[in-house]
Amino acid sequence: MNYSEKYEMTVGLETHIELKTQSKIFCGCSTKFGDAPNTNICPVCTGMPGTLPTLNRAALDYAILAGLATNCKIASLTKFDRKNYFYPDLPKAYQISQYDMPLCTDGYIDVETDGEISRIGIERIHLEEDAGKLVHEKDCTGIDYNRCGVPLIEVVSRPDIKSAEQARGYLQKLRCIMLYLGISDCKMNEGSLRCDVNISVRKKGSTALGERCEIKNMNSFSFIVKAIQYEFDRQCELYERGGTVLPETRRYDQATGRTELMRTKEQANDYRYFPEPDIPPLEISIEHVSRLKEGLPILPDERKSSYIALGIKSSSAEMIASSKYISDYFQAVIERCSDCEGVANLLTGEVFRMLQGDDDEIRLSPDQLICIAQMANEGIINRSTEKKLVSLLWGTDTDPRKYVTDNSLVQINDIDTLKGICEKAIMQSQKAVSDLRGGKLTAYKAILGKAMGLSHGNANPVLLDQCMKDLLGTDDI
Amino acid sequence: MSYITKRTITELASLQRDGLSCLEIAEAYIKNAQADPYNAYITVTGEQALERAMALDRIREDRKAFPLFGIPYAAKDNICTKGILTTCASKMLAEHLPVYDATAIRHIHSAGGVLIGKTNMDEFGMGSSSDTGYFGKVINPFNEQRSAGGSSGGSAVAVATGACAFALGSDTGGSVRLPAAFNGVVGVKPTYGRISRYGLIAFASSLDQIGVLTKDVTDSATVLEQLCGKDAMDSTSSEQSADLVHALSQGIQGMRIAVIRELTDIADSQTRLSITNAAAMISKLGGTVEEISVPEISKCLWAYYVISSAEASSNLARYDGVRYGYSAPDRTTLSSLYTKSRSEGFGTEVKRRLLLGGYVLSAENRSAYYLKALAIRNEIKSTLSRVFKDLDCLLCPVSPNISWECGFQGADTYKNDICTVIANITGLPAMSLPCGTDSNGVPMELQLMANSFNEQALYRVGYALEQALKGGTR
Amino acid sequence: MTDQDKRLYRLTMLDPNESSHGADLSEAIDFINSYSPDTAFEPCVHISDQRNVTRQDEAHSSHLQKEILSLAPKAADDYVLVPKTV
Known part of the structure; x- marks a missing residue:
């Protein structure tokens, strides 16, 4: 069922990008991907009692570069906040992130889709730390803290995206910009670029936005496109049946191509955000931003x-x-x-x-x-x-x-040589020639092809064609 | 107490010059620490201390390079010591061996100190009587019926009874100053940021500071100087230097001191008398004393409980039975592991504060409580900053009551913190200073507060008062 | 305070009537609720005198990997273990 005649989608993307600094955002451990489990850990990134975070200045600068490259305003005063929740990959039981004073706001990137350029707004970019990795065994789960504390920027787009292809275009452009800046590898298969989709649907012509769902667990651009397409259909179908779309977090299943309920809005965490007391605020001077801007590639x-x-x-x-x-x-x-x-x-x-x-x-x-x-x-x-x-x-x-x-690949431009080749081709294509004389104009291609073959592909095609036409006396093919 | 364990750090240094060895000093203090009739210690590290003392004796010619050479000290059990039990007096960390030393411990070690053990406290620092800990309560050596004060009760008692020459504590709402007051020793909480918090197991990050407990003001200055300074591991630590020992004998001529009316008004009669006497002494010594009114003070306590509970609820969320500490045997599900580890590992007071913290931080309550508390914090900081433009020092009680009985009940226990939380809310330095005993032999104390990074004012006034009380001249 | 809130902190009071110092949770909440002080000030978020504290981007090993893993109540093959999350 093609719902796109009647309905339109509104999509916003939240993209997490790992910054390729040498050390983690809040401690001196290496950020290297693929090392043996729990080798790049220290008391700070494993949340040992009594430890404190210390901010990596390269992470801050990389995040500012990301903001500059996406036309954002850079905050003159910024701070970190604690986002509190329990999960085994989060050693402190809170993530140090940014809540109400993000580093970058109000930017945009231009995305070309089907020859048209659209401006997709970027609401904010903020800095935060990554969580560890979970490895699931038959009867337990193992935790690897290597990734814990790797610096991330979260790029939140405005809900300006109107199609799955535009979403892909946005992500490709965003990725491209980050690669140009040299601040991330942006490899989805290694997790250095991750994306969640927020999508709502409404009837064309309607001004109010529909209820939106969050989709997670897509690890390639094409899965993101598929997930958006599936979810669009799912929501349209619900509306067609007179049902309601509930605000849910849904999980994309790569095997089935469907999205499934993960949790409802009521089940969502209250993160109890409050300012991170262990990291003093950052005053970012205009001079510092100018210096970084000058250094932009x-x-x-x-x-x-x-x-x-x-x-x-x-x-x-x-x-x-x-x-x-x-x-x-x-x-x-x-x-x-x-x-x-x-x-x-x-x-x-x-x-x-x-x-x-x-x-x-x-x-x-x-x-x-x-x-x-x-x-x-x-x-x-x-x-x-x-x-x-x-x-x-x-x-x-x-x-x-x-x-x-x-290898005798030089193009044959000499008219006499070409004439000779054409004559040979005509001689070897009697049937095609008579078909041609009989009015089957498509037979010309066969004769020309024969000539090109006889030249081992080296004939100047324009001159060959002219010669052939002269010889056959057929200018109007 | 023996001859040795009665001595101050200054006196011990002098005795060392006369030939007293580090080993003899250590042995004397370790004996008291091990006897421990007041349950001041959770762990005594006798063997290691003796080894350290002997190692120091081998380099005694270089003694002068170490300001705390061979001086035995104790550290509150929420300060991380590598390979030595650090429990926070909690079942949650009853077997916890940190993998690193707190920066404060490293500083004392570099200065030549000898760690002889870890002291008892209220669980995770939450309490003012040192009676909520997993290893039992600390006993007040002056009167068993009375509270030893908290949460650094073990540290205060150890210093008071010659079970160490000085001790490190931590002060979040008065936890160094209050037990110091109840035990007749000098207790100092420096300006927030003076001493690195790296390795201090966090209770409330914007309120916690490591503090120093000593027999007298000179000792306090000697120890505090070794602890101050910027630490790369603590982003909130300050690079401001502290030159205290030299400032002590400067006297207080011309210094302006004030008494806060709202705090004196709520104090019991004994305490009010101490303050009056101290004021008179200050005047005699050349300082001026006036009375000022700071009505905003009344908001402090409320703001303190909101902020400290909120930060505690986040700081203690990491204790979940996964990477260290108490882990519930029930591992059927992740949820049961978390819930049982935390419910079984934490005591009641801790759980109460954590739930209160979650309450004030929840989405619907955040503005009404947490943000408002932060605004009040700003207000009080601003008020006191203004007050200190014309003053050097504030003089007030440590607690409205000289001390209280064990097991003192009622929500009023929260209210006892009113005099001490001011310094934590504002980050200002404060000292609790002995000023004699009452008719029952119970120690009495006063509190001095100064402006940010002006510990010098505290120590000058403290030293002058201390000397005057001893009957000596300035 | 609801059970949902307690769950947020993964805490249960082992004895709901348990109290220490006679002040149970409801008293603490009453204290918080009863007093509603006024103030026109902005929230003071940070108390230290520090600003812009950052460190150089240099990686180094803590050399404490084995010690850290040895603190875990349950660990195997260099992973810290928990009951299955999925």
Whole structure:
């Protein structure tokens, strides 16, 4: 059932991002991921009696950078608060977080979905500490405190998101910005980026918002999209049946693709927030913020604009800028050549196709790629060969020009040679020729294809086509 | 008490110069500590203390580098000592061995002190009679029928009875000053932030401070100087230095002292007399005394109980039977582990305060209680800050009553804290100073308060009064 | 105070009528409720004289991992154990 004609969704996202500082937010233990259990622990992060937190200044600065990169206001005075609840992964039985005076407020990021740019508001970004990890055995649960105290920022968006795809776009953009800043690895599979969804539904045209549900437990962007789609349908269906949506926290089940009730609003904790007395307040000066702002790297939107200014088309610019790694690679290209459009096309086409997964490397140097694009521009090779060369040279440091000459890949531009090839192709395609003469215009492709094959793919396609048409005397194909 | 255990730190240092060894000193105090007829100690670390004393004796030529060389001391059992039982007088931590030393312990150790044991207290510091602890109550050595005061009762009694030369306590609402007063010793709570709280097992984070209990004012200054200073492990600790011993003999000529009318009014007659006598003495010594009115004082107690319960409820939430401490045998579910460990591990008074704390912090009550208490805190801080613009010191009772009987009942026990909580609410330094005994031999005391980081004023006035009371000249 | 509130603190009074100093929980709450002082001041959140206290971002080992784990009432294979949470 397609409910999107009648209903629309309102989505807000709460994203937790682990900051990749050397040490934890409130103690000197290492934040390294994947170490043996309970090796990066000390009396402070395990909540031993008598211990006190001490704030890591890099965590504070990274959080300010995140705020600056998302156009937030940075608070001039901020503090921490205790969020009190019992759970085995929380050693002090409270999490040191920020409640009513968050570090960053009122920001936004621009997200492109289906060619349209929307501005998604960011209500706040605050600092807090991560909890430990639970490992479930058959009859008990084990606690690993390594992750306890790793610095987190919580980024809360305004409920400006209107579709599952827009949610994905927002998360990708947010992730991209954090990667550009270098403050997080943002790997969902390692837990350095986590996201909860708040979604409500209402009839189109209605001004009041519907009751919202919180969805948890999605560990990839595609599961988030699926969860939003499922939940949208679930809530629409409820309304269609005359039922009510209750304010619940629901858990997304990856196996079934459904959301299930976790707890109702009444069962929710009263966190008894109060200011953290062990950490004095922080006065953040304008000078300090300015210094951090000056040190900001160029961010994705700026990079994209600069590519467009170089003549690269918007969609390619967007694609390249959306990955810091690819964008950094492309910066190296820009430094070495003036006409980068060809390289941009190769990057967003063949190179992207060769990459497997987010962490894969481009196994061609910028010089190799520039060379390939240049040869195509100069007409030395045709576009088809240009594309093939990417995969042929992938993982080698072979000079593309040498490879082309050594392997007879040079484009054939000579008219006489091309004429000869065409004549040969015509001779070998008698049936197709007679079909053509008989009015079957599609037979032309077969004859042309034959000619290209006879040239081992090296014929200049435009000139070949012209030659063929001349010979066949068929200009109007 | 023997010849040795009657001596002050100053006197012991002098005796060492004359050849008295650390071992002899330690042996004398350990003997008293082990006898312990007043249940002042929970743990006596006799063997370790003797080893330490012998090690110090081997380097006695370098004695001068250590201001507390070979001086035996006790620490309240809520101060972490590595590998030595630290119980907070609670079943919850009855077998707890900390994995680190509190910063205060490390400082005393660096100064040459010899730890001889951990003292008895009210459970987790909650109480004013040292009678809520898991290991029984502390007995008042002057009168068994009377309370020993709390919550640092064990520390106060140990100093008073020669079972240590000085002791560390903790003061959240008067817990160093009150037992000091009931036992005739000097008790000081410094300005909030002077002494690192790292290793002090938290009761109420914005009120707790480690305090010092000694036989006299000079000893107190000697010890306190060793404890002050910034600690990287405690973000609330201050870098302000404390030069106290040198300030002692400066006298009080020209110093301005005031008595708070609202506190003298509620005091019993003996206490009021002590204050009048002290005021007269101050005038004789060249200081001025006036009476001021601080009506906001009446709000202090309420604010104290709201803030201390709220912070305690959060600080004690970590005791859940999972990582350390008492763990209930019933591990059928996580919930039963938590609930049983906490219900069986904590005593009644602690549970009462935790529930009160949760109550004042709950979403619907937060503004009416907790935030309001913080606003009152601000008001009182501001008022006293104004008062101290024209004054050096305040003189008032330690408690409205000179002491009370054991098992004193009624909500009025909360109200006894009115004179002491002011210093904790505002973070100001305060001293409780002996001023003789009453007709029944029960010690009497006064309280002095000074402005933030002005411990010098406290010590100057305290020293002058102490000397005058001894009959000596300034 | 409801049972729900007590559950919040994972506490039960073993004997609901238990009292010490004659002042039970209801008296304490009465004390809190009966007095409603006025004030026009803003909440004073921090009492120390410190501001902007931060430390350098440097990782180092506590060298206390084994000791910390040894304090746990139930632990195995380097994990602290609790009854199953899920």
